[in-house]
Amino acid sequence: MSTATPAPLRDADAPSGPSAVGDVVAGARAAQPWWEGLGFAGRKKALDAWRVLILRRADELVDVIRAETGKTADDARLEVVLVADHLRWAAAHAGSVLRRRRVPSGLLMFNQSATVEYRPLGVVGVIGPWNYPAFIPIGPVGAALAAGNTVVLKPSELTPGVGRWLADTLAEAVPGPAVLRIVTGGGETGAALCRAAVDKISFTGSSATGRRVMAACAENLTPVVIEGGGKDAMIVAADADLDAAADAAVWAAMSNAGQTCVGLERVYVVAGVADRFLRLVGDRAAALRVGDRPDADLGPVLLPRQIEVVRAHVQDAVARGARLVVGGAESFAPPHVAPIVLADVPEDSVALTEETFGPVLVVNRVASVDEAVDRANAGAYGLGGSVYTRDRSRGRAIAGRMRAGMVSVNAVIAFAGIPALPFGGVGDSGFGRVHGPDGLREFSRTQAVTTQRFRPVLQPNSFGxxxxTMRTLVRMVRTLYGR
Known part of the structure; x- marks a missing residue:
């Protein structure tokens, strides 16, 4: 395939609305053969140049993220760091993961050489969220680009500037046609992208919207990756380092004002250490600073309707007999919500069955780790989780029993910071994976090729x-595999 550079196909600004989707996808499809033709080495060079430019202008990206989300400077900086690391990994490893490789032909087909490789799909559509508008999209965007696809990104209508910034910097770093294109707008634009006959859609958002995305994609049999909501649980064993567990629990529940898909929403702590754990959690949560002040730990809850969801979850829990450890009605000062810690919440409360997506942490005591596992697995979601115990071997065993796509032992959300690990869930949390080798293959099509090396002595695949012949083959197989 030729690697000559076609004329640039960039837009001066991101097209807007459903009517723009067709032309944007067509432009991405026209650019794809050139991008694929660069090969793994050429694409790595291009993506590395983009990463270097992103880091050179990191403060600018932080400002754009903060302007659109209101999150704290450190929360925005964390996004930039993760963007750079995940982009670096995808560019560095795409060749080794996706290149053609030999596989054994087996005894019956020993005259054939067999290879498998992973080819680009073509054009990938990415529908991004507003809570981590740079880091979350970069997973599918980076993997899809590294694999040789072009990408059409629809950022959240709340954070279009971040998506535009990413596309503009890639265009600046990589001369040639735009391989990352943006289309902006609300749900109608996302639906149009799903129906635009792209080769795959990657969606991050609520489970309810994920179902609508799947329905729209089904019209063209467009495959999807769905990263839906979560209701992540932490299990605290009796031998856990309680100071470390409490510190991690508060950060995982409250950072980014609780607006994290893999944020912690539930803790199940063994009864013998529950009181001390609750005191430690309460002290840390109560000390957090909230608001627009420069030293704030928590910024705003971005969606006004989400504040009402948080309020309803807290009210339901209290009405059912839960105990407020930190916060309460006074925690709500829109657009801000101060930390709330609840204890002894009934398991059928919406605070434990539905995604809260705010700075609320439920801590419930259990008789044993076995009970904690059962409760953690009882819900519809299965995104992430964590386990705290001083026995790391036991911790890994407990993690293996949790119905979650990702679990950290003696840490929280560590899996999201490791680019080589797949990211995704089960149940209402969705399916498919981004990040790591699984994420690279997610945006590729598998192709198997056989090549006959010589004519076989026995030729079963012929009417001549x-x-x-067949009786001889049956005897061979019985001799080799029949005992």
Whole structure:
């Protein structure tokens, strides 16, 4: 395939609305053969240049993220760091993960050489969220680009500037046609992208919207990756380092004002250490600073309707007998919500069955780790989780029993910071994976090729075969595999 550079196909600004989707996808499809033709080495060079430019202008990206989300400077800086690391990994490893490789042909087909490789799909559509508008999209965007696809990104209508910034910097770093294109707008634009006959859609958002995305994609049999909501649980064993567990629990529940899909929403702590754990959690949560002040730990809850969801979850829990450890009605000062910690919440409360997506942490005591596992697994979601115990071997065993796509032992959300690990869930949390080798293959199509090296002595795949051919093959297989 030719690697000559076609004329640039960039837009001066991101097209807006459903009517723009067709032309944007067509432009991405026209650019794809050139991008694929660069090969793994050429794409790595291009993506590395983009990463270097992003880091050079990191403060600018932080400002754009903060302007659109209101999150604290450190929360925005964390996004930039993760963007750079995940982009670096995808560019560095796409060749080794996706390149053609030999596989054994087996005894019956020993005259054939067999290879498998992973080819680009073509054009990938990415529908991004507003809570981590740079880091979350970069997973599918980086993997899809590294694999040789072009990408059409629809950022959240709340954070279009971040998506535009990413596309503009890639265009600046990589001369040639735009391989990352943006289309902006609300749900109608996302639906149009799903129906635009792209080769795959990657969606991050609520489970309810994920179902609508799947329905729209089904019209063209467009495959999807769905990263839906979560209701992540932490299990605290009796031998856990309680100071470390409490510190991690508060950060995982409250950072980014609780607006994290893999944020912690539930803790199940063994009864013998529950009181001390609750005191430690309460002290840390109560000390957090909230608001627009420069030293704030928590910024705003971005969606006004989400504040009402948080309020309803807290009210339901209290009405059912839950105990407020930190916060309460006074925690709500829109657009801000101060930390709330609840204890002894009934398991059928919406605070434990539905995603809260705010700075609320439920801590419930259990008789044993076995009970904690059962409760953690009882919900519809299965995104992430964590386990705290001083026995790391036991911790890994407990993690293996949790119905979650990702679990950290003696840490929280560590899996999201490791680019080589797949990211995704089960149940209402969705399916498919981004990040790591699984994420690279997610945006590729598998192609198997066989090449005959020499004519076989026995040729079963012919109507002209010898009458005894099949009987001979049956005897061979019985001898080799029949005992």
């Amino acid at each position: 075969r010898d009458p005894g």
